[in-house]
Amino acid sequence: xxxxxxxxxxxxxxxxxxxxxxxxxxxxxxxxxxxxxxxxxxxxxxxxxxxxxxxxxxxxxxxxxxxxxxxxxxxxxxxxxxxxxxxxxxxxxxxxxxxxxxxxxxxxxxxxxxxxxxxxxxxxxxxxxxxxxxxxxxxxxxxxxxxxxxxxxxxxxxxxxxxxxxxxxxxxxxxxxxxxxxxxxxxxxxxxxxxxxxxxxxxxxxxxxxxxxxxxxxxxxxxxxxxxxxxxxxxxxxxxxxxxxxxxxxxxxxxxxxxxxxxxxxxxxxxxxxxxxxxxxxxxxxxxxxxxxxxxxxxxxxxxxxxxxxxxxxxxxxxxxxxxxxxxxxxxxxxxxxxxxxxxxxxxxxxxxxxxxxxxxxxxxxxxxxxxxxxxxxxxxxxxxxxxxxxxxxxxxxxxxxxxxxxxxxxxxxxxxxxxxxxx
Amino acid sequence: xxxxxxxxxxxxxxxxxxxxxxxxxxxxxxxxxxxxxxxxxxxxxxxxxxxxxxxxxxxxxxxxxxxxxxxxxxxxxxxxxxxxxxxxxxxxxxxxxxxxxxxxxxxxxxxxxxxxxxxxxxxxxxxxxxxxxxxxxxxxxxxxxxxxxxxxxxxxxxxxxxxxxxxxxxxxxxxxxxxxxxxxxxxxxxxxxxxxxxxxxxxxxxxxxxxxxxxxxxxxxxxxxxxxxxxxxxxxxxxxxxxxxxxxxxxxxxxxxxxxxxxxxxxxxxxxxxxxxxxxxxxxxxxxxxxxxxxxxxxxxxxxxxxxxxxxxxxxxxxxxxxxxxxxxxxxxxxxxxxxxxxxxxxxxxxxxxxxxxxxxxxxxxxxxxxxxxxxxxxxxxxxxxxxxxxxxxxxxxxxxxxxxxxxxxxxxxxxxxxxxxxx
Numbered sequence: 001x002x003x004x005x006x007x008x009x010x011x012x013x014x015x016x017x018x019x020x021x022x023x024x025x026x027x028x029x030x031x032x033x034x035x036x037x038x039x040x041x042x043x044x045x046x047x048x049x050x051x052x053x054x055x056x057x058x059x060x061x062x063x064x065x066x067x068x069x070x071x072x073x074x075x076x077x078x079x080x081x082x083x084x085x086x087x088x089x090x091x092x093x094x095x096x097x098x099x100x101x102x103x104x105x106x107x108x109x110x111x112x113x114x115x116x117x118x119x120x121x122x123x124x125x126x127x128x129x130x131x132x133x134x135x136x137x138x139x140x141x142x143x144x145x146x147x148x149x150x151x152x153x154x155x156x157x158x159x160x161x162x163x164x165x166x167x168x169x170x171x172x173x174x175x176x177x178x179x180x181x182x183x184x185x186x187x188x189x190x191x192x193x194x195x196x197x198x199x200x201x202x203x204x205x206x207x208x209x210x211x212x213x214x215x216x217x218x219x220x221x222x223x224x225x226x227x228x229x230x231x232x233x234x235x236x237x238x239x240x241x242x243x244x245x246x247x248x249x250x251x252x253x254x255x256x257x258x259x260x261x262x263x264x265x266x267x268x269x270x271x272x273x274x275x276x277x278x279x280x281x282x283x284x285x286x287x288x289x290x291x292x293x294x295x296x297x298x299x300x301x302x303x304x305x306x307x308x309x310x311x312x313x314x315x316x317x318x319x320x321x322x323x324x325x326x327x328x329x330x331x332x333x334x335x336x337x338x339x340x341x342x343x344x345x346x347x348x349x350x351x352x353x354x355x356x357x358x359x360x361x362x363x364x365x366x367x368x369x370x371x372x373x374x375x376x377x378x379x380x381x382x383x384x385x386x387x388x389x390x391x392x393x394x395x396x397x398x399x400x401x402x403x404x405x406x407x408x409x410x411x412x413x414x415x416x417x418x419x420x421x422x423x424x
Numbered sequence: 425x426x427x428x429x430x431x432x433x434x435x436x437x438x439x440x441x442x443x444x445x446x447x448x449x450x451x452x453x454x455x456x457x458x459x460x461x462x463x464x465x466x467x468x469x470x471x472x473x474x475x476x477x478x479x480x481x482x483x484x485x486x487x488x489x490x491x492x493x494x495x496x497x498x499x500x501x502x503x504x505x506x507x508x509x510x511x512x513x514x515x516x517x518x519x520x521x522x523x524x525x526x527x528x529x530x531x532x533x534x535x536x537x538x539x540x541x542x543x544x545x546x547x548x549x550x551x552x553x554x555x556x557x558x559x560x561x562x563x564x565x566x567x568x569x570x571x572x573x574x575x576x577x578x579x580x581x582x583x584x585x586x587x588x589x590x591x592x593x594x595x596x597x598x599x600x601x602x603x604x605x606x607x608x609x610x611x612x613x614x615x616x617x618x619x620x621x622x623x624x625x626x627x628x629x630x631x632x633x634x635x636x637x638x639x640x641x642x643x644x645x646x647x648x649x650x651x652x653x654x655x656x657x658x659x660x661x662x663x664x665x666x667x668x669x670x671x672x673x674x675x676x677x678x679x680x681x682x683x684x685x686x687x688x689x690x691x692x693x694x695x696x697x698x699x700x701x702x703x704x705x706x707x708x709x710x711x712x713x714x715x716x717x718x719x720x721x722x723x724x725x726x727x728x729x730x731x732x733x734x735x736x737x738x739x740x741x742x743x744x745x746x747x748x749x750x751x752x753x754x755x756x757x758x759x760x761x762x763x764x765x766x767x768x769x770x771x772x773x774x775x776x777x778x779x780x781x782x783x784x785x786x787x788x789x790x791x792x793x794x795x796x797x798x799x800x801x802x803x804x805x806x807x808x809x810x811x812x813x814x815x816x817x818x819x820x821x822x823x824x825x826x827x828x829x830x831x832x833x834x835x836x837x838x839x840x841x842x843x844x845x846x847x848x
Binding site for chain 2: 015016017018019020021022023024026027028029030031032033034040041042043044045046047049052055056059063216218227281283286287288289290291292294295296298299300301304305306307308309310311312314315318319348350362363364397398401
């Protein structure tokens, strides 16, 4: 049994149990609760049905110290959480004046008259602490712990609304009631382009090397996260273990470190900005995906000169001056063509380097000796360096494209930082 | 109480309760079960913890007719579902010879020796029906209903593995045991670029017009799904209601109809292929996103001639011959610049039409009179048509970019089909 306060997350909404949306509220809440030192012992999603909601809440009694519930407190008949919590805590409802005023103001500001049916959203169970909603209409509330009933924080299902409420009230009102929680610090090493098994081989024995640090490994399409978590006062232990892992992994493999989320495009843009370099892209099979990802990073206009998507042979000739004989002799999916694209673009751009990709993303397009997943990536720079990489990616069209983009982004990052370019 | 067989979905995995992944298995399973005539009455996600799993399964007893469980049957100590189900059904485990052979073969094909610890994955509870795993290693199983214990289908958590098992066994083995299920048919109208409130105004009174048809409305970033569901033998009622909705909505607003999933890029590519037209794109603020989305559709090479991402003024001049005085007088974010980009590209491409976008995606870049979200989209074609649209999108960078892409893709589709181009 965990010594940490146990939390259960209840999401109400038929749209979830019908599979129209994934329950990302529960996912996001879990991350926040984990970092704040709680143990999430279960998620539960129920339809807008009185019995189902009642049972889900009741199942928590005596089995956790905190319930976080989202959804089911809107104005329509479907929204039942308010009444069910009141009922299970054996109290009535009361109108919150401030919530009512806020709601009327909100409608007035938009020049609308509030339907009186909306007023129910200004009610909360008696004895609960109201949570004002500055981001929408329905007020949330915190039910007190009583007997085997856990403390319960009840919020709307709209992400912007519960996030606002959580950030405003959780640390101030809920956390002080759980002195035994242990906030954790998390440090993540982001590894690119290595297979999970290769990363495992390098560092697996370190997973249990320090009992104070919990290590997790998460792989997704060419990106692997090594997640080091420990109690807030164990930052040194984490730093030490991270250093040991870094020593074991190839220098260029770690593209970001620290925050839990990191992207290859952010790392590439950071590297280019730091070294004041600019690139241009010529994309065939990725269809603009490299540029799209780079330009998703704010400030990327400083580092991306331009990008050309040349799908057809004709476009490769017209826009990148790829010689006809290269296309005839070697084909569009060849190292020669990739290099010609990169060199052609380098002559037309003022960027410091160009990256070019050409390949077969599938499902069609395979030829003898060039199966779906065959990709060439070339890099050319003003210093005269010319590099071409031959990759064979597996998976569907989307997967081949994403792997190709990842590899190209990593080539750009390593080039900018003067690191050896990654090999497939 | 629903007359349909009730299903609960249990997902096992600490990675879910820690919030590292959303429980998309439960989402996907819900959709399949709904269409096959079951009522999903709850999702539950639990960590790899014996007590938590046991309690989640036990909570289903007497409260549903079917459990679908994924995860928790791998080779490591963490994986507990196999033993817990056996225990709750009061039976032992038995080794399945065929599963063992398949597993050994799998390792042999890869030139590896199977660790004996893996063998546990070839075991299933006695009295259960084994589900062979052709997509991975761990065998699944179906526990029989007994007393208040529901039928339970237990599968691995890896999507490719449970999907394979579900498709192979569910219709054949599980469905025949539920004669009272009512398979549904679903028909979806996909509406683009209209605010949810405007769609509501057009069709809201039809939501309850036919008691045989259940209507749902789902909005996400400029795309709205009107989802019509009914019993399998009520296809005519659905078709009739869909026709009434179509009459109420602007002709160009429905970009796809029928399947539950549809994308604007697929609709645009379909329209271009059907009319044998080709386009080229010049993108500034979307950074290649329009091309990236178009080329995500297999076969798009037939309809996309090329795409140029020109972020800087310099690139707009060099690649698209945008006159310097247009940039000086009106700025890069102007109708004049968007039209000049589209016209410049039209001269250099062999495509039938060009689409150009320029705007301020944020967070930086706003100027007086041109706030973040200001976007111009222009279309030029060989017939001499020139159209520019001025949009003001709200939200963050990603949101502005997606709205811009959506609008541009819809302009392409409507242009190809000879429909009036959408207005913001």
